[in-house]
Amino acid sequence: MAMTLDVNGKPLSVKAAPDTxxxxxxRDELQLTGTxxxxxxxxxxxxxxxxxxxxxxxxVTPIAGLAAAKISxxxxxxxxHPVQAAWVKHDVPQCGYCQSxxxxxxxxxxxxxxxxxDADIDGAMDGHICRCGTYQRIRAAIKDAAGLAPTTPLLxxxxxxx
Amino acid sequence: xxxxxxxxDVAGATRREVVVAATLASxxxxxxxxxxxxxxxxxxSEFGAFGPFVRIxxxxxxxxxxxxxxxxxxxxxxxxxIVAEELEADWSKVRVEQAPAIAKVYAxxxxxxxxxxxxxxxxxxxxxxxxxxxxxxxxxxxxxxxxWNAPAGEITVKDSVVSHAGSSKSATFAELLPDAAKVTPPTxxxxxxxxTFTLIGTDRVRxxxxxxxxxxxxxxxxxxxxxxxxxxxxxxxxRFGAKVASFDSTEAKKIPGVVEVYEIPSGVAxxxxxxxxxxxxxxxxxxxxxxDAAEKRSSDAILASYKxxxxxxTPATDKLKWQAFESKGDIAKATGEAFEATYxxxxxxxxxxxxxxxxxxxxxxxxxxxxxxxxxxxxxxxxAKIVAMLPGAVEIETLFAGGSFGRRANFQSDYVAxxxxxxxxxxxxRPVKLIWTREDDMAAGYYRPIVxxxxxxxxxxxxxxxxxxxxxxTQSIMKGSxxxxxxxxxxxxxxxxxxxxxxxxxxxxxxLIQPEVGVPVLWWRSVGATHTAFAMEHTIDxxxxxxxxxxxxxxxxxxxxAGANRHLAVLNLAAEKAGWPNTAADxxxxxxxxxxxxxxxxxxxxxxxxxxxxxxxxxxxxxIDCGTAISPDQIAAQMEGGTCFGLSGxxxxxxxxxxxxxxxxxxxxxxxxxxxEAPTVETHIVPSGAAPSGVGEPGTPVIAPAVAxxxxxxxxxxxxxxxxxxx
Numbered sequence: 022m023a024m025t026l027d028v029n030g031k032p033l034s035v036k037a038a039p040d041t042x043x044x045x046x047x048r049d050e051l052q053l054t055g056t057x058x059x060x061x062x063x064x065x066x067x068x069x070x071x072x073x074x075x076x077x078x079x080x081v082t083p084i085a086g087l088a089a090a091k092i093s094x095x096x097x098x099x100x101x102h103p104v105q106a107a108w109v110k111h112d113v114p115q116c117g118y119c120q121s122x123x124x125x126x127x128x129x130x131x132x133x134x135x136x137x138x139d140a141d142i143d144g145a146m147d148g149h150i151c152r153c154g155t156y157q158r159i160r161a162a163i164k165d166a167a168g169l170a171p172t173t174p175l176l177x178x179x180x181x182x183x
Numbered sequence: 184x185x186x187x188x189x190x191x192d193v194a195g196a197t198r199r200e201v202v203v204a205a206t207l208a209s210x211x212x213x214x215x216x217x218x219x220x221x222x223x224x225x226x227x228s229e230f231g232a233f234g235p236f237v238r239i240x241x242x243x244x245x246x247x248x249x250x251x252x253x254x255x256x257x258x259x260x261x262x263x264x265i266v267a268e269e270l271e272a273d274w275s276k277v278r279v280e281q282a283p284a285i286a287k288v289y290a291x292x293x294x295x296x297x298x299x300x301x302x303x304x305x306x307x308x309x310x311x312x313x314x315x316x317x318x319x320x321x322x323x324x325x326x327x328x329x330x331w332n333a334p335a336g337e338i339t340v341k342d343s344v345v346s347h348a349g350s351s352k353s354a355t356f357a358e359l360l361p362d363a364a365k366v367t368p369p370t371x372x373x374x375x376x377x378x379t380f381t382l383i384g385t386d387r388v389r390x391x392x393x394x395x396x397x398x399x400x401x402x403x404x405x406x407x408x409x410x411x412x413x414x415x416x417x418x419x420x421x422r423f424g425a426k427v428a429s430f431d432s433t434e435a436k437k438i439p440g441v442v443e444v445y446e447i448p449s450g451v452a453x454x455x456x457x458x459x460x461x462x463x464x465x466x467x468x469x470x471x472x473x474x475d476a477a478e479k480r481s482s483d484a485i486l487a488s489y490k491x492x493x494x495x496x497t498p499a500t501d502k503l504k505w506q507a508f509e510s511k512g513d514i515a516k517a518t519g520e521a522f523e524a525t526y527x528x529x530x531x532x533x534x535x536x537x538x539x540x541x542x543x544x545x546x547x548x549x550x551x552x553x554x555x556x557x558x559x560x561x562x563x564x565x566x567a568k569i570v571a572m573l574p575g576a577v578e579i580e581t582l583f584a585g586g587s588f589g590r591r592a593n594f595q596s597d598y599v600a601x602x603x604x605x606x607x608x609x610x611x612x613r614p615v616k617l618i619w620t621r622e623d624d625m626a627a628g629y630y631r632p633i634v635x636x637x638x639x640x641x642x643x644x645x646x647x648x649x650x651x652x653x654x655x656x657t658q659s660i661m662k663g664s665x666x667x668x669x670x671x672x673x674x675x676x677x678x679x680x681x682x683x684x685x686x687x688x689x690x691x692x693x694x695l696i697q698p699e700v701g702v703p704v705l706w707w708r709s710v711g712a713t714h715t716a717f718a719m720e721h722t723i724d725x726x727x728x729x730x731x732x733x734x735x736x737x738x739x740x741x742x743x744x745a746g747a748n749r750h751l752a753v754l755n756l757a758a759e760k761a762g763w764p765n766t767a768a769d770x771x772x773x774x775x776x777x778x779x780x781x782x783x784x785x786x787x788x789x790x791x792x793x794x795x796x797x798x799x800x801x802x803x804x805x806x807i808d809c810g811t812a813i814s815p816d817q818i819a820a821q822m823e824g825g826t827c828f829g830l831s832g833x834x835x836x837x838x839x840x841x842x843x844x845x846x847x848x849x850x851x852x853x854x855x856x857x858x859x860e861a862p863t864v865e866t867h868i869v870p871s872g873a874a875p876s877g878v879g880e881p882g883t884p885v886i887a888p889a890v891a892x893x894x895x896x897x898x899x900x901x902x903x904x905x906x907x908x909x910x
Contacts, residue, residue: 037459038439045459049414054406055399057585058458059536060621064850067536095399108397112389112816115255115824117396118403118536118585146858150850152536152586153255154827156861158820 026087028053029097039085043077044068046084047094055095055121059150066149069122070094076129076145095121104128107166115153123149127163136167232364233322235288236315237266238280243343243357245272247312250282250289250297251304252557254535254584254591255824256879257390257817258304262312264388264813265305268380269316269372272356273343279391284559284579298558300592300706302781302877305813309875317372319363326362327354377811377872388814392583403583404540404554405618412542412614413442413454415605416465416623420450422477422843423628424701427451427470434467444468447604449597454605458618478701479843482633485700486527489635489656492696493525505694508676509653512690517650519641522729524722526638527904528714530838531631531707532853537585538624541602545570546612550577552599553614555584557591565596569603588828589706593629594664597703625853626845630838631707632658632700634675636718640688646730647741650690653679657714658704659697672697674706678715678780678884683747684723702840708828709780712884716778717833717905720888724774725901734775734892735763749808750777752869753786756806760867761788767897771801774893776885781877783809787826787885789862791893798834798890798907800862807866807881810873818878819866825882826864831856833887835906854908862886 024039025032028051037046042061047053047070056079059067063078070079071093098105104127107113114120123146130137130145137145142163151159161171231238238246247263259279267277282289286297292307294300320340327345328335331352339346346353356363382388395401420426430451432444440460445452453464491497499505542553543566550570556562556579563574570577584591593599602617609615619627634657643649659672673680676695685691707713727737735758742751754777757763765773771790778785790801805822812818835854839846847853891902 037457041459045457048406049457049459052408053399054402054408057403057537058405058618059538060850062621062849062851065536065621098398100394100398100400105394105397109393112393112820114390114393114396114401115257115820116536116586117255117392117401117583120396121399124397143859150536150855150857152534152588152828152831152855154824154831154856154861155820156827156856156858157823157863159858 024084024088026084026092027090028092029094035084037084040083043070043079043082043084043087043092047079053094053096057118057121059119059122064150065119066126067119067122069125069149071125071129074129074132076126095125098124098128102128104131104162104166107162111158111162111165113155113158113162115155119149119151123151123159127159127166130163131167136169137163233319234315234368235282236312237270237319239319239356239360241357241360243276243355243360245270245277245343245356246280247277248280248282250291251299251308252281252555252581252584253392254555254557254587256304257814257820258879259392260388260390260817261305261813262308263391264382265309265312266316268382269313269375270320271340271342274382274387276343277391281581284556284563284577284581286560296558296560298560298592300557300589302783302879302881304879305875306782306877313374314372317374318368321369321372322363322366323356323359325366326359330359330362384812384815386816389816401583403537403585404542405537405585407542407553407582407616409542409614412616413456413609414458414461415452415454415602415615415617416461416620417447417449417453417601417617418451418465418468418470419623419627420472420474420477422472422474422479423703425472425474425477428473430468430470432468434469435464438464438467443609445605445608447601447608449601449604452605454609454615461618462620477843480840481842482530482838482840485840486633486635488698489633490525492656492698493635493637493654499696503696503698505696506671507692507694508671508680509685509691509693512650514650514652514690514692517641517652517690519649522640522642522726524638524725524901525903526636526714526718526721528634528717529836529905530633530702531713531832531836532625532838532847533586533588533590533629533707534625534850534853534855535584535586535588535590538619538621539590539598539627540616540618541599542614542616543602543606544612544614545603545606545610548572548576549612550603550606551580552577552603553580554582554599555587555591556581556599557584557587561594562596562599565600566603569600570607588708589710590629593705597627597629621850622848625838625847625849628703629705630702631713632660632704634714636714638718638722640722640726642726642730646732647744648684648688648726651685651688651693653693655679655695657697658700658702660704660706660710662697671695674711676715677711678778679719682719683742683745683750684719686745686747687741708825709880709883712778712780712880713829713832716776716780716884717888717891720776720778720885721891721895721902724892724895728895733764738775738777749784750779753777753784753806753808756867756869757786757788757804760806760865761804763788772893772897774889774891774896776888776892778881778885780881780884783807783876783878783881785822785881785885787889789886789889789893791890791897793894793897798894800830800860800890803862803864803886803889805864805866805882806869807878808869808871809878809881810871810875812868812871813875815868818868819864821878822866822882823864825880826886827856827861829883829886830862830890833890833905833907834860835908837906837909
């Protein structure tokens, strides 16, 4: 039974069973591998995509209910989106595996709240796990993308020559 | 410059690297190779004019070939910068590529085999890549000198442009490439005076992979898609050491997309045409396990048995012996009132964001692996054993990995071997991608072992240690090696052994005992330091209080006594930047800790509050001496990340077993640090002209004792077990 999903502005026909989580349809069938598997139970945020603009954990979202939805993945941002540019400027990624999800939540946050408070950032980003511990750079990059002053100066500076 | 590096040539290898090298060499024996043959694993490739580490394309882009996997550490940036500095390449036109598995050429000079670990990527590549860059530069200089009929000594190179001021001639690398490629490389290229470095040590050395890791195009094992590929998932035993007794695959085979079900040594594998089908098929299996040889103890019982060994309640035996790792003076002569403390550390999972996975293809006489291989030589050897081939017939394409923290450096190549077993059953070169779910990953073992420390210290009249008795009880990590049990597992004592505090103490009696437990254990970012740093540093603050001294002043005195100048320097830098001794007037209490690991010394002063009994972190002022700083930004990134990793484990990390079965399954039951719980880490680097030392791990072990010391300063209560927040 085929169904059609609106992914990144394109209607795409998919063959997967309706109970299949969106994550595996994106990755296995549509070859959109930027969205990652991390936990499968909506605990880590690595699989986050936007469904009608809302950050959504694709690992627990069966495609059955998505026929009328607009789905956006990391691939839709084009690589030079202001949030992505801030990520690159701050060298946020380490292993990089969680960052697609982090970025999608940051994009949704700034779409809805262009000048987020610290509490807004907490609320948007605390559902995301980064085992490399890039958290302080994520905060810095979000603030930079929003045109807000950083709460802490970016360190370090190079050590003096010896 | 293509000469193979022999382990025996390598000076300055750490104890553990030497042990690993020896262990891996003996692994070669298991597959019928001598250690000498090991170095020629896959040695058949030819390289371009500039050797195996540098390639320059007709467009002038310089590709640095990294023999080390990049799974977050930022080593690709540092490795590229070393070459670019000596080559005088335009940094914006330098890229990085992952080396194939060829131990003869790409061996870690500290390990003797190709592999990444022990925070050694930069340090073991330093001389090698400086020479590679300098050699390539010399080839361009000679080519220009010949072409322009100018003395080589008058030729200069800057930002990928070769110039001769006298004749006003200049040419780009791209323009000179055909001529430079014909020049014979110098046997001993002249290296730059570090004082003239223009790239190394500057903020220009930034990651090369941030764009790909921000737009979804970075390629991980999980992302491998190959024609005709099957996805595999495996049902594992609920207890370590259990085997398949029987299984029924009837229901699994009814799932659309399931292709086949195989019994393999580690369980029952379902292969399917999609991930979801593989998972549904795996979950539909009915497997009966033979648990005769399984470990059935609970983690509480294991820890209790360790405490009984430490207290002497359980006597040592001929098989289970205490082994001294530091010993001087006569402990029987220690007098006076003794300070005593015990510390308990739980099993910890690595829980990398990308659960373990691998892609394997097996056909007649050939095997190919595509995945985040941390020790390619070991993975070649273990694969070769399964498919009955020579290791050189095992090709490995190494991809980015979504973290490892030690997990992908496994003597048994556990998940790799599992994938190869399945691919062997499937055969015909058909690609098989093994995917572990988070639950599979968390329950599969290879944890940081449970550790128990007992410390007994007497003080002299000035309040400094006069005698130090130390007992460590833990499972051996190195016992999992193909070589068997080493006499003394250095990974269990590193950091206590060699501590400046023991150096400053006249009488020392420090011993280790290593009971056998059926739970697989492994190194976890910073390895022995994950517990020794805590035991030493938290003890020191308690001793300082007993002596009525400030913890920073107390350390300074002991470092001076021990001649630990690098410890003193990082402590002083951190104390200065944090404004120590500051009071708790601003609501934060500060805790200090200092620890040396992987050749680097790190000091941290952490701001801590207690909110409902739970530690809340503010700023963590960090000072590191890591020798020559290649990329200050990535050193800071590793201090930030290492601190979060250590804090995550210390705050919440705990794998427990109930009757042998792992009780945690996913991030809902194995809590890890989240954004709102992360501190702001401020990094300061001690200026140094020494060779670079480790950065990936030394930031991890210091935060836990710094937090415990802050809590102790605040409440007067020491911490005797981790995590701080019990489940």
